[in-house]
Each structure stands twice: as structure tokens, then as C-alpha cells.
Amino acid sequence: MNEAASERLVIGRISGCYGIKGWVRVHSFTEPMENFLEFKGVKVQRRGGYEAIEFDQGRRQGKGLVAHIRGVDSRDLAETFQGLEVSVDSDALPELEDGDYYWHQLQGLQVWCHTENGQVLLGAVDYLIETGANDVLVVKPCEGSIDQRERLIPWLPGTTVRQVDVESGRIDVDWFPED
Numbered sequence: 001m002n003e004a005a006s007e008r009l010v011i012g013r014i015s016g017c018y019g020i021k022g023w024v025r026v027h028s029f030t031e032p033m034e035n036f037l038e039f040k041g042v043k044v045q046r047r048g049g050y051e052a053i054e055f056d057q058g059r060r061q062g063k064g065l066v067a068h069i070r071g072v073d074s075r076d077l078a079e080t081f082q083g084l085e086v087s088v089d090s091d092a093l094p095e096l097e098d099g100d101y102y103w104h105q106l107q108g109l110q111v112w113c114h115t116e117n118g119q120v121l122l123g124a125v126d127y128l129i130e131t132g133a134n135d136v137l138v139v140k141p142c143e144g145s146i147d148q149r150e151r152l153i154p155w156l157p158g159t160t161v162r163q164v165d166v167e168s169g170r171i172d173v174d175w176f177p178e179d
């Protein structure tokens with residue numbers, strides 16, 4: 001069965017092999033990284049479709065994760081998974097508290113700021129960057145935006161980020177259009 005890409009969320013990537021007994025290295029996109037190992041119903045995409053896999057063992061190893069895919073018991077077979085993204089259905093994500101958002105929910109939202117002349121569209125969230133201090137919205141120009149500049153706006157709810165309305169596709173920020 002071929003599922004729509006928009007219904008699946010990538011939670012990590014198989015980055016290589018680990019040992020000779022079918023274990024793989026995993027680059028997790030979850031926070032904390034160990035949450036990756038808790039998901040059920042994971043799939044990898046290859047040959048134009050999704051293939052269900054199950055991690056039956058896993059642990060933190062150095063700065064990353066290693067895991068074993070059920071039924072994959074040789075390095076040769078594990079190598080066929082190298083470079084594949086691991087995804088879950090969006091319904092598998094845990095519910096968040098009010099005011100918390102998954103990054104994928106923010107991508108594509110229009111970013112507006114208020115000036116003395118009214119509201120100004122800065123652009124739309126393309127992606128987010130994780131920094132040590134706080135996350136950063138990467139806002140790229142879109143149809144109707146004030147100019148063609150890319151902006152980096154700190155994700156500081158209550159300070160820089162005034163309001164998020166996922167339903168209407170909008171984030172209101174306290175930001176200077178010139179910055």
C-alpha cells in the first residue's frame with residue numbers, strides 16, 4: 001500500500017551498520033533521542049512504497065543510537081537499510097500540552113509582525129534550527145511578503161513569538177521588518 005507522504009513524519013535515518021549481527025546506527029530526529037526507540041509502526045521508504053520494520057532492541061551508543069531490526073541478522077542485510085529514513089504515522093506522536101508544537105506543525109505557517117503602519121507579512125517558516133540557547137525559525141519569502149529576505153527569528157514564546165495559530169496558518173512575532 002502506498003501512503004501519502006504528508007501522513008508520515010520522519011523520526012530518524014539509518015546511518016550505517018553496527019557490528020556483524022544486523023545492528024544499525026540510527027540518527028534520531030526526536031528529542032530526547034531515545035524516544036526514537038519507543039515508536040511502534042515504523043516504516044522505511046524504498047522502491048516507491050513503505051516497508052514496515054520493527055526495532056526489537058536498541059540503546060544509546062556514544063553520541064547516537066544503535067538498534068536491531070527484527071529479522072535482520074547479518075551485516076549484509078543491514079547494509080540494505082543504510083541511508084533510509086524511518087517514519088511514523090503522524091497519529092503516533094504523543095499529544096502535546098497547550099502552547100507546545102511539533103516542528104512540522106510550524107513549517108509553512110506565515111509569519112506576521114505588527115508595525116506602526118499595520119501588519120506586515122515577513123514570510124513563511126521553511127524549517128527550524130536547534131541551537132544551544134533556543135530554537136530558531138528560518139523564515140523565507142513567500143507570496144505577499146514584505147521583501148525577498150530570509151530571516152532567522154528566535155523561537156521565544158511570550159517574547160519574540162507572540163501568538164501561534166496553527167489552524168489559520170499564522171505566527172505573530174514581535175520583530176523588526178528590517179532585521
